Amino acid sequence: MQQQDWPLWEIFIRSRQGLDHKHVGSLHAADAQMAIENARDVYTRRMEGVSIWAVESKYIHASNPDEAGAFFEPAEDKVYRHPTFYDIPEAIGHM
Amino acid sequence: MSPQINLEEQFQAKIDAEIKIEPKDWMPDAYRKTLIRQISQHAHSEIVGMLPEGNWLTRAPSLKRKATLLAKVQDEAGHGLYLYSAVETLGISRLQTIEDLLSGKAKYSSIFNYPTLTWADMGAIGWLVDGAAIMNQVPLCRTSYGPYARAMVRVCKEESFHQRQGYEIMMTLMNGSAEQKEMAQDAMNRWWWPAIMMFGPTDSESSNTEQSVKWKIKRHTNDELRQKFIDATVPQAEYIGLTIPDKDLKWNEAKGAYDFGAINWDEFWNVVKGNGPCNKQRLEARQNAHNNGAWVREAASAYAEKRAKRSVTAEVA
Numbered sequence: 001m002q003q004q005d006w007p008l009w010e011i012f013i014r015s016r017q018g019l020d021h022k023h024v025g026s027l028h029a030a031d032a033q034m035a036i037e038n039a040r041d042v043y044t045r046r047m048e049g050v051s052i053w054a055v056e057s058k059y060i061h062a063s064n065p066d067e068a069g070a071f072f073e074p075a076e077d078k079v080y081r082h083p084t085f086y087d088i089p090e091a092i093g094h095m
Numbered sequence: 096m097s098p099q100i101n102l103e104e105q106f107q108a109k110i111d112a113e114i115k116i117e118p119k120d121w122m123p124d125a126y127r128k129t130l131i132r133q134i135s136q137h138a139h140s141e142i143v144g145m146l147p148e149g150n151w152l153t154r155a156p157s158l159k160r161k162a163t164l165l166a167k168v169q170d171e172a173g174h175g176l177y178l179y180s181a182v183e184t185l186g187i188s189r190l191q192t193i194e195d196l197l198s199g200k201a202k203y204s205s206i207f208n209y210p211t212l213t214w215a216d217m218g219a220i221g222w223l224v225d226g227a228a229i230m231n232q233v234p235l236c237r238t239s240y241g242p243y244a245r246a247m248v249r250v251c252k253e254e255s256f257h258q259r260q261g262y263e264i265m266m267t268l269m270n271g272s273a274e275q276k277e278m279a280q281d282a283m284n285r286w287w288w289p290a291i292m293m294f295g296p297t298d299s300e301s302s303n304t305e306q307s308v309k310w311k312i313k314r315h316t317n318d319e320l321r322q323k324f325i326d327a328t329v330p331q332a333e334y335i336g337l338t339i340p341d342k343d344l345k346w347n348e349a350k351g352a353y354d355f356g357a358i359n360w361d362e363f364w365n366v367v368k369g370n371g372p373c374n375k376q377r378l379e380a381r382q383n384a385h386n387n388g389a390w391v392r393e394a395a396s397a398y399a400e401k402r403a404k405r406s407v408t409a410e411v412a
């Protein structure tokens with residue numbers, strides 16, 4: 001039993017009420033409760049967080065970095081999705 | 096052009112363009128190996144580095160100093176974990192990394208193989224050892240491997256307090272009795288040379304530096320960082336009346352930096368090879384901690400299993 005690594009957990013921390021949880025790193029723990037308690041000790045020793053998510057790493061699915069070019073290409077030529085694409089007279093002011 | 100060469104060129108182009116490398120990106124084997132070695136050595140140093148200071152936790156001179164030292168030692172455990180987490184993204188298991196430390200295969204910073212003889216050593220370590228570590232670590236916040244860089248940002252944020260509390264200990268002793276001053280100077284005498292050896296062998300002897308700089312794992316050479324550290328530290332020592340134990344130390348107006356005496360590299364290599372004053376003791380302490388903690392790890396696994404089973408039964412019922 002001791003020869004086996006505990007599962008790996010990805011840790012996400014909400015630093016302040018109103019902000020998103022953000023990935024901060026990973027740790028090993030026997031179960032979710034231990035992952036959250038360890039995350040508190042490892043990642044929030046100076047009040048860096050008000051909420052912790054722990055997700056077992058094996059449940060994270062990721063896009064393939066080797067295909068990132070083709071995968072994200074559809075957004076590349078759509079400048080008309082940005083506000084600066086449209087000319088509005090100065091006189092109108094901020095819009 | 097073979098596809099391999101093409102990949103290596105693309106990789107170097109990313110590095111040159113300051114694009115970070117992330118865990119699942121293609122990388123040359125040698126880059127991966129260099130990082131595994133460097134980051135795991137770094138992690139082990141944080142972990143073993145808790146031992147010399149742990150020696151004084153129960154004998155700190157006041158509750159305030161004790162709380163501070165405990166917080167610092169806890170931070171070092173955290174630094175070890177950030178870095179173990181980073182090294183694991185390179186495809187080596189945590190167990191293997193720790194096993195490499197416990198078997199003596201992996202190295203850690205030689206500075207931690209020196210003993211902590213008096214309370215003043217807590218001052219000298221915080222000020223000089225953490226100070227030297229900071230000099231090394233600040234440029235690593237921009238290292239080319241994303242997870243390593245992010246871990247270093249976190250580490251650097253926490254290090255500054257370590258150095259300041261150490262300097263404050265030295266300052267307090269230097270404002271104290273004749274014995275206290277002597278104690279501080281004695282700690283300075285013992286830690287100065289090992290601290291400046293922390294930057295590693297001189298550039299002409301450092302075989303890995305050139306490639307590491309090309310890959311932007313390192314951004315400065317050992318000698319550059321050592322010089323920066325000396326230049327920053329000498330005035331701090333003078334300010335509190337401590338003497339640097341180097342009779343050749345002298346301000347060089349022309350180069351705008353200090354000249355310093357010859358480093359005893361025989362001592363350095365001797366400690367690296369395992370013959371320092373505490374190498375054996377440090378490794379044994381880690382092995383004992385690991386072995387004596389086995390039952391805790393087993394109990395936690397058993398408890399997690401039992402709870403998982405119970406929640407399945409509850410769902411079925």
Ligand SMILES: [Fe+2]
Nearest residue numbers: 141170171174
């Ligand atoms: Fe540290």
Ligand SMILES: [Fe+2]
Nearest residue numbers: 171225254257
């Ligand atoms: Fe530190």
